[in-house]
Amino acid sequence: MEMRSVPPVASALAPVPTTLETAAIVGRANPPRRQIPGTELRVFPTAMSGKHFGSSVSDAAVGEILDAYTALGGNMIDTADAYGEGRSEQLIGDWMRRRGNRDGLVVATKVGKSAAHPGLSATAITAAVDASLRRLGTDRIDLLYLHVDDTEVPFEETLLAVDGLIRRGKVLTFGMSDHTGNRLLAARVACGLLGVAPMTALQNQYSLMHRVGYEKGPAGVALQQGLAIMPRFPLADGFLTGEYRTRADLASAPSPAYIAPHLGRRGRRVLAALERVASELDASLAGVAIAWLLSRPGVIAPVVEVRSADQLFDVMAAPDLRPTRHQLAALDRASA
Template sequence: MRSVQPVTAPAPLVPTTLETAAIVGRLTPPRRAISGTGLRVFPLAVSARWFGSTISDTASGEILDAYRALGGNIVDTADSYADGRSEELIGDWMRRRGNRDEMVVATKVGKSTAHPGLSAAAITAAVHASLRRLGTDRVELLYLHLDDESVPFEETLLAVDELIRSGEVRTFGMSDHTGNRLVAARIACALLGVAPMTALQNQYSLMRREFEGDLAQVAAQQGLAVMPRFPLADGFLTGAYRTRADVAASPMRDYLGAHLGRRGRRVLAALERVAAQQDAPLAAIALAWLLTKPGVVAPVVAVGSADQLFDVMTAPDIRLTRHQLAELERASA
């Protein structure tokens, strides 16, 4: 008599981020305006900081696919990221998907080894090199990646204005400049009659709130679109790094260690309470808090894989109560 072999039930299929997006969908992806430019962007930008270095070429494409499927339309990179490889991967992806006109590309110049600094020659050469790597004829948003005080603002601003007039750059912003330097740049733009800056990218998160001083005041006065960098404090606000052992395993360990104190524990505890009330991930709550801040348009979020995007991309849909906002404010003070 033939023995009957037991039937093994197939393992349940776990939907991918893209499949989930197709099922759930977004009827009207929320967009925020970069004032004075006509650009409207999803309230979270995807960072290409690690594309081509710690994130593989394949994984980079998967992240961009998932981000686009979930309604995203702004990608943030720089000519210095992976020595330009980050820009190449973005350009390859846009060409394969045929979606260049649907994307807002933000890149930065000033820190690359090939074209360092913000002289007119360096800026022009750097932007042209970025355009070649991106495989496009323009970038929507160009950041000055550093404050190069060795070059007069007039020279830098005239070079940027020439790129805007030629159509190679749509608008520009600054990164890591002080409030005084932002004021000086705005005055120089007015005196020269050149295109004004429209965006600002600085560190800003529940763990880094220095922005809320003079910089926030200047940004508000000038109507700048604030695009916070490291909005999850190098990953600390995801809740994944709570001990020295956790931090030691991260490529961001040199930065994460600074958060492992009493204040960090207090912030994570507050995030956990609010996350439980909202039935949302800690990272989404941290981003939702940031999106309530005046002038904030699109925090720049880095993820390590496509599946990590689903959690953070829910942040714009979260509505924190006044009590929850106050709790997060107190914990991070």
């Protein structure tokens, strides 16, 4: 993103930069942080996804996005060894080396789905983590996710392998991605019996358009265990930005197959509620959708996807929004 310069003398006709625009130029003072329970990690309440880095997001755009994200106060980058067949990790690692900012970031990655090291056997996990460390150009992964529920491998083997990586300092803490409540409970029991490091985070799909799968599934177990909830697809693949309302709009959507199911009555009801709240808060629909998530129990940092740096302003404003209980209740009703 081409950063705008601030003239030495502001013109009377020139627009006054917003707080976030100023932050993108000079940096954001005292950005908000939330602690991942059971760790010393404190993260900005919006994590940056590297899912499309190296595939639909160009190398140059990756650098622009990460520069703008950190200038706006962001400090958590979320990727996976399977994203772009490792290209996402490589680009993030290259950017961290150029900026020399690794120690100021919380880096999360996932293992289990890559073609080179599939599954969650001890051998696969160890090899996958070593490969991720090389691509990221770092000596440790702050938060390692198990990217798949590999039921063919006993939890004991997986958890002992992860614990070994934690003991060697290659991983600081770990979590799970897309696991059911029953599997979370089984993993916690296994951790206790083995005396190994407990999991601290869960990344499942969760948004105003995707509530039942999480809230009626693993939510109760996750909250009981005090896990940090890191929702993925918090904007329902872009639907909650309000840009895609008809079948014709899908022609310009990056993920039309995922957005199409939301174009019915419930989707229109949710967008209408978002529009009312956004108008009252003088905010974007995307910002309000993420602010709603940040009000939910256990949610620490929704993981957002952007394809250009200028898409960051709306999502990075979300932690500063303060929806009232009445406004949150209206969103709850519309999305029920």
